[in-house]
Amino acid sequence: MQRDYHDLWGGAAMTATGAAVALYCLGHYxxxxxxxxxPGFFPVVLGxxxxxxxLLIAIPAWFRAGVVAPFAALDAVVVLAxxxxxxxxxxxxxxxxxxxxxxxxxxxxxxxxxxxxxxILALVITVLTWVIFKQGLQMxxxxxxDF
Amino acid sequence: xxxxxGILTGFAVALHPSVLIYCVLGVxxxxxxxxxxxxxxxxxISLLLPITFYISPEAALVMLGGVYYGAQYGGAVASIxxxxxxxxxxxxxxxxxxxxxxQGRAGVALxxxxxxxxxxxxxxxxxxxxxxxxxASIATEFGAADYAAMMVLGLVAASTIGxxxxxxxxxxxxxxxxxxxxxxxVNSGASRLTFGRTELLDGIxxxxxxxxxxxxxxxxxxxxxxxxxxxxxxxxxxxxxxxxEDLRRMTLPTLRGSAxxxxxxxxxxxGSTISSFLSYATERRIARQPEHFGNGAIEGVAGxxxxxxxxxxxxxxxxxxxxxxxxxxxxxxxxxxxIHGIQPGPMMLDAHPxxxxxxxxxxxxxxxxxxxxxxxxIGIWVSLLRIPFRWLYPAIIVFVCLGVYSVxxxxxxxxxxxxxxxxxxxxxxxxxxxxxxLLGFVLGPLIETNLRRAMLxxxxxxxxxxERPISAFFVAVTVLLILGSLLGVWRRAKKAATPTG
Amino acid sequence: MIRIHRQATLxxxxxxxxxxxxxxxxQEWPTEPIHVYVGFPAGSSPDTLARLITDPLSQRLGQxxxxxxKPGAGGVIGVQQxxxxxxxxSFGSTINGPLTTSPRLVPDTSYDVAADIAPVALLAxxxxxxxxxxxxxxxxxxxxxxxxxxxxxxxxxGSVGQGSGAHxxxxxxxxxxxxxxxxxxxxxxxxxxxxxxxxxxxxxxxAPSAAMxxxxxxxxxxxxxxxxxxxxxxxDVPVMAGNAGLPADFRAELWNAFIAPAGTDPAVxxxxxxxxxxxxxxxxxxxxxxxxxxxxxxxxxxxxAQRITDDTQVWGTVIDKIExx
Numbered sequence: 001m002q003r004d005y006h007d008l009w010g011g012a013a014m015t016a017t018g019a020a021v022a023l024y025c026l027g028h029y030x031x032x033x034x035x036x037x038x039p040g041f042f043p044v045v046l047g048x049x050x051x052x053x054x055l056l057i058a059i060p061a062w063f064r065a066g067v068v069a070p071f072a073a074l075d076a077v078v079v080l081a082x083x084x085x086x087x088x089x090x091x092x093x094x095x096x097x098x099x100x101x102x103x104x105x106x107x108x109x110x111x112x113x114x115x116x117x118x119x120i121l122a123l124v125i126t127v128l129t130w131v132i133f134k135q136g137l138q139m140x141x142x143x144x145x146d147f
Numbered sequence: 148x149x150x151x152x153g154i155l156t157g158f159a160v161a162l163h164p165s166v167l168i169y170c171v172l173g174v175x176x177x178x179x180x181x182x183x184x185x186x187x188x189x190x191x192i193s194l195l196l197p198i199t200f201y202i203s204p205e206a207a208l209v210m211l212g213g214v215y216y217g218a219q220y221g222g223a224v225a226s227i228x229x230x231x232x233x234x235x236x237x238x239x240x241x242x243x244x245x246x247x248x249x250q251g252r253a254g255v256a257l258x259x260x261x262x263x264x265x266x267x268x269x270x271x272x273x274x275x276x277x278x279x280x281x282x283a284s285i286a287t288e289f290g291a292a293d294y295a296a297m298m299v300l301g302l303v304a305a306s307t308i309g310x311x312x313x314x315x316x317x318x319x320x321x322x323x324x325x326x327x328x329x330x331x332x333v334n335s336g337a338s339r340l341t342f343g344r345t346e347l348l349d350g351i352x353x354x355x356x357x358x359x360x361x362x363x364x365x366x367x368x369x370x371x372x373x374x375x376x377x378x379x380x381x382x383x384x385x386x387x388x389x390x391x392e393d394l395r396r397m398t399l400p401t402l403r404g405s406a407x408x409x410x411x412x413x414x415x416x417x418g419s420t421i422s423s424f425l426s427y428a429t430e431r432r433i434a435r436q437p438e439h440f441g442n443g444a445i446e447g448v449a450g451x452x453x454x455x456x457x458x459x460x461x462x463x464x465x466x467x468x469x470x471x472x473x474x475x476x477x478x479x480x481x482x483x484x485x486i487h488g489i490q491p492g493p494m495m496l497d498a499h500p501x502x503x504x505x506x507x508x509x510x511x512x513x514x515x516x517x518x519x520x521x522x523x524x525i526g527i528w529v530s531l532l533r534i535p536f537r538w539l540y541p542a543i544i545v546f547v548c549l550g551v552y553s554v555x556x557x558x559x560x561x562x563x564x565x566x567x568x569x570x571x572x573x574x575x576x577x578x579x580x581x582x583x584x585l586l587g588f589v590l591g592p593l594i595e596t597n598l599r600r601a602m603l604x605x606x607x608x609x610x611x612x613x614e615r616p617i618s619a620f621f622v623a624v625t626v627l628l629i630l631g632s633l634l635g636v637w638r639r640a641k642k643a644a645t646p647t648g
Numbered sequence: 649m650i651r652i653h654r655q656a657t658l659x660x661x662x663x664x665x666x667x668x669x670x671x672x673x674x675q676e677w678p679t680e681p682i683h684v685y686v687g688f689p690a691g692s693s694p695d696t697l698a699r700l701i702t703d704p705l706s707q708r709l710g711q712x713x714x715x716x717x718k719p720g721a722g723g724v725i726g727v728q729q730x731x732x733x734x735x736x737x738s739f740g741s742t743i744n745g746p747l748t749t750s751p752r753l754v755p756d757t758s759y760d761v762a763a764d765i766a767p768v769a770l771l772a773x774x775x776x777x778x779x780x781x782x783x784x785x786x787x788x789x790x791x792x793x794x795x796x797x798x799x800x801x802x803x804x805x806g807s808v809g810q811g812s813g814a815h816x817x818x819x820x821x822x823x824x825x826x827x828x829x830x831x832x833x834x835x836x837x838x839x840x841x842x843x844x845x846x847x848x849x850x851x852x853x854x855a856p857s858a859a860m861x862x863x864x865x866x867x868x869x870x871x872x873x874x875x876x877x878x879x880x881x882x883x884d885v886p887v888m889a890g891n892a893g894l895p896a897d898f899r900a901e902l903w904n905a906f907i908a909p910a911g912t913d914p915a916v917x918x919x920x921x922x923x924x925x926x927x928x929x930x931x932x933x934x935x936x937x938x939x940x941x942x943x944x945x946x947x948x949x950x951x952x953a954q955r956i957t958d959d960t961q962v963w964g965t966v967i968d969k970i971e972x973x
Contacts, residue, residue: 037334039339043325057314079544080363083363103541110537111537133549192691197699290843332810336811348754416835471838493862493864596835600832600833
């Protein structure tokens with residue numbers, strides 16, 4: 001039987017998130033009273049509402065057919081890896097090294113082979129970021145790795 | 148000093164070459180940083196501040212002001228072309244601006260955004276000159292209960308933005324509200340949902356959230372689409388100029404957006420992001436065919452863009468007339484004045500009329516410059532769409548990261564972008580609307596702190612929400628709105644039950 | 649002769665060179681740019697204050713002094729980042745909170761002030777003023793205390809959050825005056841000011857520079873200042889100490905200090921302390937600080953250490969009492 005898997009999983013995720021937030025906050029923060037609402041009041045109430053809404057989304061989805069959109073897992077991994085490398089490298093490896101490596105990694109996902117355009121692109125973007133953020137906006141970030 | 152004398156003095160100050168050059172510099176820089184995703188007026192102004200020590204206070208304020216409202220123009224460009232908001236304020240512009248671009252109407256969308264930005268600014272300036280006293284008195288009049296009631300109304304009014312399934316829309320709003328809880332609780336000092344990270348004590352970075360949800364998620368979803376839809380073969384003038392029908396549909400939303408923006412801009416602590424969301428919600432509410440929204444309705448571009456620009460101007464009302472900065476950027480600007488030995492406060496206008504009027508006139512000049520600068524740029528921006536996406540997206544990733552880093556120099560925030568981006572991609576796949584999450588995130592802390600503060604101030608009496616006239620008004624409208632929606636649901640259910648024939 | 653002389657000279661130079669190399673760290677410091685971490689955004693008051701010091705410091709040391717803004721967690725992130733920086737080239741300019749109250753109030757502060765931080769110099773101090781709205785029935789401190797004594801929580805006050813300087817000062821005051829006031833936390837001084845002017849709350853402890861313009865415009869009244877001497881920016885506001893039944897040593901001050909990680913070369917700290925002390929004696933710097941509402945301080949690293957110990961103790965007692973409630 002066909003089901004609307006996106007809403008099914010989406011709703012389930014909302015219920016899980018909401019329940020987790022509500023239970024965690026109930027256990028960790030003071031709920032308070034109406035007059036003096038504690039830090040737990042809002043997250044607990046909101047978590048419970050989210051959990052309920054998740055069910056409202058997921059249950060009808062079980063009984064109806066839906067269109068499944070393709071999941072670009074590889075692209076996601078590549079893009080997130082590029083961001084992670086950039087974030088890790090910015091203060092350690094400097095602007096130039098981290099920009100160039102982030103661009104090269106990100107470009108792995110592009111639906112086109114060849115290395116020349118990738119290297120040119122990395123050079124162009126590296127120069128651009130250096131001009132805009134280091135020269136133009138005078139951000140205090142290292143340009144090269146600090147040995 | 149009378150208003151007209153003041154304006155004349157203002158022209159003398161603002162047209163002086165030593166000030167005018169900084170006005171030009173400010174607006175150009177503002178446009179650039181507005182277009183660049185992630186980096187916004189806040190970061191640019193803090194980076195520029197040390198420079199202003201060496202120029203006159205008038206020039207300093209004019210330049211920083213130029214960056215501030217200039218960024219509002221630029222912010223819409225990437226929202227429309229790439230579904231990547233340049234600033235959080237223009238996130239809502241993606242909802243209809245991007246579909247317009249996909250339909251080959253990117254030029255028209257950009258024109259609508261520039262034009263309504265300009266009109267919004269002009270109306271904001273008029274309000275600043277003639278209504279500042281009134282707006283300032285409203286700002287002090289508004290208490291915690293009033294803010295809470297107003298924000299709840301905003302949330303209820305806006306939570307149907309662009310979604311067919313109400314449960315999914317509400318889920319996004321609630322998720323946004325939950326994310327807004329992260330960080331130190333203002334009332335108790337407890338740190339909530341921070342899991343031992345000091346970086347989370349001040350909450351999730353708004354820019355990281357907006358960039359992750361929109362920018363990163365959009366990049367991931369689009370890499371494989373080699374040919375992006377709606378790319379014009381060649382740009383001609385026809386595609387850039389809106390039809391008479393477009394102009395007609397833009398007019399009222401622009402005016403309403405400007406009015407909303409003027410109001411919210413003047414209230415301390417609310418600001419332009421909220422006003423652009425509420426303008427969008429208003430337009431969608433009162434539209435005859437709300438189903439057009441989300442599918443390229445020009446009203447959904449014109450209204451919010453007018454609102455955020457008007458708000459950027461009237462944000463100066465409490466700053467200049469009360470000496471109270473309404474948002475962190477305004478606090479920076481007041482800081483710039485203190486360096487120059489000018490004490491901000493209610494007496495500042497009397498003590499330095501030249502500065503006030505010079506600033507007001509520079510707003511006019513700056514916005515005119517922005518219009519002149521940006522209209523010819525539309526053609527260039529649209530041709531940006533012809534660059535293959537594989538050339539663009541690595542640059543977008545790097546710019547987003549650097550923009551987010553610029554907010555508070557934190558590499559933790561870059562990591563946050565990756566996590567939020569992953570979640571945002573999954574949400575987009577399951578067709579959840581990220582704009583609603585952002586709305587909940589922005590309004591949530593305001594609602595919570597004001598609600599709890601109102602209860603504290605009233606010593607625990609919930610009647611405070613009905614006793615204060617302003618708050619009672621908002622509560623009444625909220626109740627009507629909810630009843631109206633329920634009535635609509637009931638009617639539709641009834642219609643569905645009776646066979647059509 | 650000449651040859652011998654030349655050889656002697658060579659030997660001598662070589663000897664000096666070897667000696668100099670040994671002393672390089674203390675003598676030639678600094679040989680590269682210095683980083684000063686500030687836990688607040690560029691343009692904020694602690695940042696501007698830091699820059700007033702780092703600009704002349706850079707000229708005196710002959711190396712760029714780069715201000716690194718690492719805002720977050722009330723200044724704690726700035727201190728954390730400083731501790732992670734390069735030895736002898738990483739310093740911090742911070743408000744009092746991260747050195748006194750944050751380790752108790754902020755979870756996961758991750759540093760121990762006594763063990764990890766080397767004080768360099770106290771930069772500037774500022775008292776707070778007790779401000780009330782213009783239509784508050786009392787005109788002086790005694791009247792305010794009387795009004796607050798009418799019943800518990802008869803008078804409300806705003807602060808910039810739980811555990812903020814404004815909150816702790818108000819509780820210190822309430823304890824000394826024997827009153828109980830209703831605490832309303834806000835996110836910023838701008839909101840507190842708006843709320844007092846709008847008449848929603850009664851009072852607040854705030855920076856003199858924030859209250860003064862409102863008082864001049866007749867929208868607020870300043871009833872007392874928390875320093876032991878009248879404060880130059882608001883000379884007419886009476887000191888609270890010894891006034892209206894408050895103890896004669898009643899004092900609550902905010903301050904900014906220059907600090908270093910604990911492992912920093914003592915010679916470097918001594919040098920920095922001397923330079924900063926001279927910068928703070930410059931009348932121009934003093935004037936600029938006063939415009940921003942700060943009184944230039946100075947003194948030895950030990951003076952700052954004493955200040956940290958004293959304040960940690962005073963505020964610790966206040967926090968104990970708040971937590972016991």
